[in-house]
Amino acid sequence: MGYSRTTASLIPTSITARLIMVLVIFIGGVLTYKVVYFYNGPILSLSTFTPEQPIAFSHKLHAGDMKVPCQYCHTYARRSEMAGVPSLKTCDNCHANLTKQSPAITALKKNIETNTPIEWNRVYDLPDHVWFSHKRHIKKGFACQECHGPVETMEVVGKVNEHKMGFCLNCHQDNKAPTDCYTCHS
Numbered sequence: 001m002g003y004s005r006t007t008a009s010l011i012p013t014s015i016t017a018r019l020i021m022v023l024v025i026f027i028g029g030v031l032t033y034k035v036v037y038f039y040n041g042p043i044l045s046l047s048t049f050t051p052e053q054p055i056a057f058s059h060k061l062h063a064g065d066m067k068v069p070c071q072y073c074h075t076y077a078r079r080s081e082m083a084g085v086p087s088l089k090t091c092d093n094c095h096a097n098l099t100k101q102s103p104a105i106t107a108l109k110k111n112i113e114t115n116t117p118i119e120w121n122r123v124y125d126l127p128d129h130v131w132f133s134h135k136r137h138i139k140k141g142f143a144c145q146e147c148h149g150p151v152e153t154m155e156v157v158g159k160v161n162e163h164k165m166g167f168c169l170n171c172h173q174d175n176k177a178p179t180d181c182y183t184c185h186s
């Protein structure tokens with residue numbers, strides 16, 4: 001009976017004290033979750049954010065099956081803050097010579113003919129108070145997949161990382177990159 005007595009002695013006897021204990025455990029849990037969320041995002045990511053796009057562009061087809069290099073389309077990544085999305089000109093480099101028909105291709109051709117940029121919906125978007133630059137990271141040799149996951153396998157690009165502060169800080173610590181607040185917040 002020694003076992004149950006030890007357990008029992010941890011639980012207060014009065015009802016009020018028991019209620020307070022439950023409350024303290026609950027608040028402690030909520031606060032812990034808040035801190036973890038702040039650094040790392042949801043503990044269980046049951047869904048990823050995958051916005052619908054105006055034209056069904058497939059990374060799996062272009063970057064996976066056809067092995068078009070990421071930076072053929074995202075040309076700015078190594079040169080600037082932005083990786084950017086490709087212009088219609090980039091699509092037309094190939095599509096001007098392709099004869100295949102499909103509703104998505106018809107939509108693309110219409111944008112090209114009327115010179116109307118496609119309004120892609122953003123997948124990744126940091127809050128305005130955070131400074132990030134692709135150039136520094138690409139020059140250092142990090143692969144796109146390090147932060148964006150295996151995009152070349154995705155029909156539709158979805159978020160695989162929340163890009164919460166802990167995500168940035170962990171890698172900065174591992175690589176002896178700066179971790180002062182003003183590195184990322186000015």
Ligand code: HEC
Pocket residue numbers: 055056057058061062066068073086087090091092093094095098100102103104105108
């Ligand atoms: C390097 C050449 C190349 C570039 C650049 C390129 N595509 Fe393609 N795309 C292809 C080829 C090849 C196919 C497959 C055509 C086929 O199946 O015969 C294709 C297929 C597609 C399809 C059809 C999918 C389907 O089956 O309905 C869409 C939509 C599409 N591309 C959109 C785009 C858009 C938007 C861009 C610019 C952001 C782009 N492509 C840039 C070569 C390219």
Ligand code: HEC
Pocket residue numbers: 053057059062063068069070071072073074085086120121122123124125144145148151152156157
């Ligand atoms: C043929 C052109 C093309 C190639 C090659 C390509 N992309 Fe893209 N990428 C696009 C277009 C167009 C969009 C915007 C539509 C979308 O989100 O699917 C995009 C969107 C993205 C996004 C989401 C941007 C956002 O809104 O946050 C990421 C991340 C991305 N690409 C990474 C990659 C990586 C990594 C590779 C190489 C493995 C790659 N792309 C190869 C054309 C391309």
Ligand code: HEC
Pocket residue numbers: 070071074077081082083084085124125126127132134137138142143144145146147148163
């Ligand atoms: C060290 C992490 C990291 C690496 C490596 C990285 N990205 Fe990003 N990427 C981000 C973050 C963070 C954002 C959101 C930026 C923002 O909201 O200001 C982003 C945004 C994007 C976008 C949306 C448009 C834009 O420019 O903001 C595209 C497209 C993209 N990345 C493609 C790529 C490609 C292609 C590569 C490889 C050549 C790459 N990324 C490598 C972290 C990374």
Ligand code: HEC
Pocket residue numbers: 130131132133136137140142146147163167168169171172175177178183184
């Ligand atoms: C995969 C590892 C990795 C990830 C993830 C990463 N970084 Fe970095 N970052 C580095 C390294 C390494 C450097 C130093 C590059 C150099 O020495 O040129 C750096 C440099 C920087 C710099 C430039 C510092 C300076 O002194 O100018 C900024 C700003 C930055 N990162 C912001 C971010 C943000 C914001 C995120 C998260 C969205 C992030 N990084 C995620 C590895 C990473």
Ligand code: HEC
Pocket residue numbers: 126127130163164165168169172178179180181182183184185
């Ligand atoms: C390597 C980059 C990096 C460094 C260094 C960094 N942060 Fe952050 N921080 C971020 C990112 C990315 C976010 C946005 C996370 C998100 O979307 O919730 C963020 C968010 C925050 C927020 C949340 C604001 C909000 O919108 O809720 C605060 C507060 C903050 N950081 C404070 C700090 C302090 C204090 C330091 C220094 C001890 C620091 N950060 C260092 C990348 C960084």
